[in-house]
Amino acid sequence: MALIGYARVSTQDQDLSAQLEALQLAGCNKVFHGKQSGKSDDNLSKLAELVEYVREDDTVVLTKLDRMGRSLNSILETIQKLNEKGVQVKTLDGQVDTTSNNPMQKAMTQLLGVFAELEHSIIVDRLQDGRKRTGKLGGRPSKLTPEQRQEIITKHDGGISQSALAREYNVSRATIINLVKK
Template sequence: MPKVLGYGRISSGSQDVASQKAVLEKAGCAVVFTETGNGSKLDGRTQLETAIRLLDAGDELLAFSPDRIARDTADLLMVARRVVEKGAVLRVLEPPLKFDGTDIMAEMMLTLFGLIGRVEKHFIRARQARGIEARKAANGYHGRPPSIDPAEIRALRDKGLGASAIASQLKIGRASVYRLLGEEKQKA
């Protein structure tokens, strides 16, 4: 029996994916895969990858809107083709769209929605850059606050731990440890 798998995505942790999930479940999804992340790239989208991997012939991957899948024409079409290669169908609720690889109009619509997503991504970045420049002009922009405490890294180094062990314990990358320790050497 064919299954319907859902995919929902939000851009940031301050948003709530529950509304997408509820709509997708109401539309018949047996399972809804959700994740938080930037829609401008597919790298790291493990839940989308899992959903596609679990598709069988006759199944359906359902998303609320095209921009929840990707905000780029090439990425959106690549996902759609991967779904079709599995013998499944990609369906979008808003606007209603079904892509099975046989309808040139559906492919044209996906292409158009991918382009719209790309334009929207451009405007988002432009607004963000203007906001940063305005904050800099008002001496209010200092970048993202540090998420790693240099004192904690120093304390672990002083205990004799190497960069790999520090990175593992703090669940950060080794490059971050090397960078912070390197900055200390330059200040000394």
Template sequence: MNEVIGYARVSTREQNPQSQEAELRAAGATRVYVDRGESSRISERPQWVACLDHLRGGDTLVIRALDRVAGTERMAIETIRDLGQRGVRLKSLSEPFLDVDTSTPMGEAIVGIMTVMAQLRVSTIRENTMRGLAHARSQGRVGGRPTVMNEARIEAAVKLREEGKTLVQIAEVLGVGKSSVARALTNNADERVRNIEQ
């Protein structure tokens, strides 16, 4: 027998999910899974995982809004597509366009359109970022956060590396992140190669 299953989420444990639960039950949910204090950007939320395990083909998943289950556009697209492939209907109470059977040709078309739009937005953001960085460089500015690896730390990192220390060990000694050490050592090596070639 097909079921209507609800999923609710609140960002902090202090928030009360009762209003969400009431809305989902009013929409026909016979069971509601609730995550408290969990970020929508994390896919491995305990009750979300349990909800997905419970859902079967032919069931309907009802949510208040898409941001309850997905914190990014990519996650949203993947969630809609995965549910559709499993034959689970997705219904959002605040987004009527999501009340579609994603396992049908029309549902697949809607997912396809959403995928294209999400990719276009990502590409546009990337293009604008690159254009902004290029303009900043032309003005003598460099984008991004300032590095924690000053000359003294880079010299120390090089020496420690030559002594056989790992990136983790070097990072602990210098009090910085491992990625900062790795990036600094790579940039330093590239600079030395360029100097030799000149």
């Protein structure tokens, strides 16, 4: 059983020394660390290195939970990966401690999961609202103009086959089928 530390600061001008000192005082045998934003690939590789390195019965120690990632969702995913390997997570500020079977700690971890789900829902809602407001609903632009769509429906109703319409308008037969279904 080893204590493995993880320290991160978001910008190059921030200092890691306080986190590193606290992790050493906590008894960490090895510390993974970096000066990267939570978004950067380098930070993700340091975290991936940590997840790859730890073994069953190890404990990952952080000064604060937010050092593990940018969003609560990504933090909980990492905690889940570690738990699946039989690795515990502990923060020095006492927010999370999966090393104990304390019901309060279990409840706290589950609450973090609920908040992560809420955070995700809020982000999705904001994205959808933004798309509606700008009219950019996503997806590939249609090959057919509204006028062409109406022409296709009229021609189909007049007896022209779906295959012939697909060739004429240079679209797939499935596009024609979907259009005339509406």
